[in-house]
Amino acid sequence: MTLLVDTSVWSLALRRDQASDAPQVRALRAALEGEEIVVTTGLVLQELLQGFAGPRARKDIIARFAALPMLGPDRQDHIDAAELRNSCRRAGVHIGTVDALLAQLCIRHKLTLLTTDPDFVHAASHCALKVWK
Numbered sequence: 001m002t003l004l005v006d007t008s009v010w011s012l013a014l015r016r017d018q019a020s021d022a023p024q025v026r027a028l029r030a031a032l033e034g035e036e037i038v039v040t041t042g043l044v045l046q047e048l049l050q051g052f053a054g055p056r057a058r059k060d061i062i063a064r065f066a067a068l069p070m071l072g073p074d075r076q077d078h079i080d081a082a083e084l085r086n087s088c089r090r091a092g093v094h095i096g097t098v099d100a101l102l103a104q105l106c107i108r109h110k111l112t113l114l115t116t117d118p119d120f121v122h123a124a125s126h127c128a129l130k131v132w133k
Contacts, residue, residue, distance in 0.1 A: 002037040003028075003132065004071070004106050006115035007047040014052070014061065024116050027132060031114075039069045041105055043098055071105055080104045088123050095123045103129045 005028055012020035013028055031038050045065050049058055073081070078101065085100035095103065099119060106113045107128045113120055114132045124131045 002039060002109075002111050003031055003114045004039055004041065004102065004109075004111040005044070006102065006113060006117060006120070007044050007051075008116040009114050010044065010048055011051060012116065014048070014064075022116060024114055024132065027114060037069070039071055039109075039111065040065060041071045041073070041102065043102065045070075047098075071109060073101055073105060077101065077104050077108060080108070084123070084127050088126050091126045093119075093122045093126055095119050099123070103127065106130065 009022075009024045009028055012022055013025045028038070030036075045061070048061050048065075052058065052061060081097075081100040081104035084104055084107075085095055085097065088095045088100075096119070099117070100123075102113065103120065103123055105111070110130075112130045112132050120129065120131050123129060
């Protein structure tokens with residue numbers, strides 16, 4: 001299984017004071033130490049860099065993410081993400097613009113999304129998104 005890890009999981013895993021023991025964080029550690037592939041996208045990297053303070057944290061995050069394959073959305077991903085968001089909204093499910101694009105990248109590349117955000121679970125019932133359980 002190839003995982004795209006959402007910002008919510010990375011934030012828990014990279015805490016300086018104490019990394020979380022949430023099941024998603026344990027799954028991330030196991031994937032990084034095992035045979036699974038973990039990929040990322042610029043949106044996740046940007047969100048992490050915006051959320052952590054200080055040059056040392058910035059340098060650590062950039063170094064860690066340098067080892068991960070990076071996916072970039074293309075024009076069609078943005079078009080499809082807009083449709084995904086609109087479909088979810090019509091079904092009464094709220095998903096943000098960035099989250100819709102992350103979901104679209106997972107769908108297009110046949111990735112499983114590792115997240116703690118329940119919005120993705122709700123969205124997955126209205127599209128082909130696979131969320132880690």
